[in-house]
Amino acid sequence: MIRVIKVGGSLLLHADLVNGLADWLERQRPARAELVIVGGGEMIDAMRKLHRVHPLDAAEMHWRCVWMLRATYEIVWEQLAASGRDEWSRIETAADFADRLADQAFRGPTLIAVDTFFQRQAKCGLAETWETTTDAIAAVLAKQVGADELVLLKSCDVEPTLSLAQLAEAGIVDSQFPAAAQGLANVRLDRLVSLPTSHEQPSTRHDAPTSTDRQRQDITQ
Numbered sequence: 001m002i003r004v005i006k007v008g009g010s011l012l013l014h015a016d017l018v019n020g021l022a023d024w025l026e027r028q029r030p031a032r033a034e035l036v037i038v039g040g041g042e043m044i045d046a047m048r049k050l051h052r053v054h055p056l057d058a059a060e061m062h063w064r065c066v067w068m069l070r071a072t073y074e075i076v077w078e079q080l081a082a083s084g085r086d087e088w089s090r091i092e093t094a095a096d097f098a099d100r101l102a103d104q105a106f107r108g109p110t111l112i113a114v115d116t117f118f119q120r121q122a123k124c125g126l127a128e129t130w131e132t133t134t135d136a137i138a139a140v141l142a143k144q145v146g147a148d149e150l151v152l153l154k155s156c157d158v159e160p161t162l163s164l165a166q167l168a169e170a171g172i173v174d175s176q177f178p179a180a181a182q183g184l185a186n187v188r189l190d191r192l193v194s195l196p197t198s199h200e201q202p203s204t205r206h207d208a209p210t211s212t213d214r215q216r217q218d219i220t221q
Contacts, residue, residue, distance in 0.1 A: 004142040006134055010041050063128070164178040
């Protein structure tokens, strides 16, 4: 079994994220591989604010943000290494990802840099705008590796009866996610609970929320 997991960027603000993630993994059904990507959180929110002020190209901003996800990947990897969790591996180059994909050599919990599998030259059908986030990007990864399950870990409670379209309308997943996740066998959202915050948890929105903002909640997260 291969499980793809997207860790919401807002969870980066939790002081005990690594241990909380490990506890969550222990409660799941056993999997041959658990492939983890990390959202961008407030770092990407800052880019969104810049885009509101300056007339910047939307596609260029999209790919700048994808590039910036390398930073959150490295931050989480540093925490994993410092915690002595030797069971984790990582994929940090496109060549490494391609080799493991070709050989189906995914094993154990593995942290993956988004830019190793999600690249500009590879057309995957997602909009090159703010409407595409690590939610939809995680679905792309799940399809690439033939995952049996895709899990989005959020910092908010999620009503389990809501459809993917309803979740997108509520701003819990991005607007590209329902289409991106179509065809996946098992998709679920879960809240990573019982984690202390390093400081008071900020809002996932900034300025006055618009209808588009509601679709961006926890987007890059």
